[in-house]
Amino acid sequence: MKNTLLKTDEIGIFSLGGLGEVGKNMYIYEISNQIFIVDSGILFPDNHLLGIDYVIPDYQYLIDNQERIVGLFITHAHEDHIGGIPYLLKKVNIPKIYAAGIAVDMIEHKLNEHEDVKSPQIEVFKSHYKYNFKHTEMSFIRLNHSIPDMFGIVFRTKEGILFHTGDFKIDFTPVGPPAEYDKLAQIGSEGTLCMLSDSTNAEREGLIESDSKIGKSINELFSRIKGRIIIATFASNMYRIQQIIHSSILNKRKIAVFGRSMERAIEVGKQSGYIKIPKGFLISGEEINKIKDSDVTIIVTGSQGEPFAALSRIANGSHKQIKAHKGDTVIFSSSPIPGNQEGVNRTINKLFRLDVEVITHGPLADTHTSGHGSQNDLKLMLSLVKPKFFIPMHGEHRMLKYHRDLAVSCGVKPNNILIMDNGDVAAITKDSIRLAGHVQAGDIYIDGSGIGDIGSAVIRERKTLSEEGLFAIIITIDSSKKRLLSNPTIVSRGFIYMRGNEEITNELASIATKTAIAELNKKMFNELNMKQKIIDQLQSKIFEITMRKPVIIPIISDLSKTKETN
Structure with a gap:
């Protein structure tokens, strides 16, 4: 099924996730009636998404057009790109x-x-590989990020070159292999038709420190610390994990690892050669207490204050194997992701209560650097690639607009830049770029094992329950005799305390009784109508009395239906 929003020879570019947000990255390139998917990520929920584990994009467009999909192309291994x-x-x-x-x-x-899940074939590419599809050649450019093996993707089409940067920063002294700046300059000299580029740090001025400098800083910190070191970082940051291991070995410290994602990352890192631990340095949780505090480094998850991560459980005193004590130093080798600051602060405060030293990234200690380029990095990318058309991606709306301004300062014409939302379709030819329309895009919530069975109405209800409470009223009737059989029973949870508020509850019960009797006496009795009328009457009265709007649940027990069943 052809995309009807596109004219003949137009290339379609849109996002199902990653625009107006930092997470759930998924970008779609439609070239010669083929669909190329770049990345398939998740978004970690904010505090207001109560009980939700992850947010994923709405895949409906891909479901409807799956016969045109040629493949899923992955830029790098962060959860917001592969989760x-x-x-x-x-x-x-x-x-x-x-x-x-x-x-x-x-x-x-x-x-x-x-x-x-039945896995399709995974085609393993290297930076010099090329793949040919109908009127499209795909190749790759190695860039630097906070995880190894980050690649930008080049599409050579009949209309011109498209370049998708993925996440990147400019690092001239990287821990891993250097970025392929010669390839960036090459596509720039050939003439890049359109570039989509990472906007995460588009607001940030100044220099993003090299990862190699952070390694030296961690070495220096470790050499000064006398007691046990507990250090938290992102499990995906292989380079940082290896730096921590290297510093531990330099200071003759044994290494223990806690947290499922951290254990998995180290296992994968060892398999791929990015993590190197000499024999005898990696110890189990049971061995920690047999070794002097000054000879131990504990690497843990929980750098973002996640409530069930290893560091949070240490701070709470609920970890089975590690109890924090005086003399410990906890290092955060990370910065809080936007929205996580409250959780991180909560963990730090609990650690201070345990009388441990806490070191976070700041003027006194370089314990972390961003994997995303600042304004200078983004301008260098624009200057090397020289795109005719430009679409900022991977960022909240203000970040995209900051990135647009940077592109204009680098010579891209303002009319050649599109600021888009998820689902907006850009139509591109060698001479033009336009907003062609919109495809279905939105958020799907993962709650436990369920995919998409939690909608926004349920989220709103959970929020109301958490803030306003619940008010339930149970009414027993006999609809055949048009009678109310007993006084209503009221149950309140998180709304008002029943004892001491009898006057309010009696008034509300009286309103429900009158409403129920009025509905029973109608010619055509309808139980659903009765429930809705009770909700409407109680809602306005409760708000008048308490200025609150609890979830109201009327429960109608109709004995005439019970008799019919018997």
């Missing part, structure tokens, strides 16, 4: 996944955890 793959494969037929380096291991691990 949605199992859920995508449950809904959509993907012929092949194209991934490189550590992303291959991470995806295989992820798919092994979802036994009900």
Whole structure:
């Protein structure tokens, strides 16, 4: 089924996730009636998404057009770029996944955890590989990020070159292999038709520190600390994990690891060669207490204040194997992701209560650096690639607009830049770019094992329950005799305390009784109508008395129906 929004020879570019947000990245390129998917990520929920584990994009467009999909192309192995793959494969037929380096291991691990998912072939590419499809050649450019094996993707089409940067920063002294700046300059000299580029740090001025400098800073910190070191970082940041291991070995410290995702990352890192631990340095949780505090480094999850992560449980005193004590130093080798600051602060405060030293990234200690380029990095990318058309991606709306301004300062014409939302379709030819319309896009919530069975109405109800409470009223009637058989029973949870508020509850019971009798005496009795009338009457009265709007649940027990059943 052809995309009717596009004219003949137009290339379609849109996002199902990643625009107006930092997460659930999924970008679609439609070229010669073929669909190329770049990344399939998840978004970690904000506090207001009560009980939700992850947010994924709405895949409906891909379900409706799956016969045109040629493959899923992965830029790198962060969760906001690969975390949605199992859920995508449950809904959509993907012929092949194209991934490189550590992303291959991470995806295989992820798919092994979802036994009900049939994995397509994973095509392992290297930076010099090229793949040819109908009127399209795809190639790759190695860039630097906070995880190994990050690749930008180049599409050579009849209309011109398209370049998708993925996540990147400019690092001239990287921990891993250097970025392929010569390839960026090459596509720039050939003439890049359109570029989609990472906008995460588009507001940020100044220099993003090199990862190699952070390694030296961690070495220095470790050499000064006398007691036990507990250090938290992102499980996906292989380079940082290896730096921590290297510093521990330099200071003759044994290493213990806690947290499922951290254990998995180290296992994958060892398999791929990015994590190197000499024999005898990695110890189990049981061995920690047999070794002097000054000889131990504990690497843990929980750098973002996640409530069930290892560091949070240490701070709460609920971890089975590690109890924090005086003399410990906890290091956060990370910065809070937007929205996580409250959880991180809560963990830090609890650690201070345990009388441990806490070191976070700041003027006194370089313990972390961003994997996303600041304004200078983004301008260098624009200057090297020289795109005619530009679409900022991967960022909240203000970030996209900051990035637009940077592009204009680098010579891109303002009319050649599109700021888009998820689902907006850009139509591109060698001479033009336009907003062609909109495809279905939205949020799907993962709650436990359920995919999409929790809607926004349920989220609103959970929020109301958490803030306003619940008010239930049970009424027993005999609809055949048009009689109310007893006084209503009221149950309140998180709304008002029943004892001491008898006057309010009696008034509300009286309103419900009058409403129920009035509905019973109508010619055509309808139980649903009775419930709605009771909700309407109680809602206005409760708000008048208490200025609150609890969830109101009327429960009608009709004895005449019970008699009929018997």
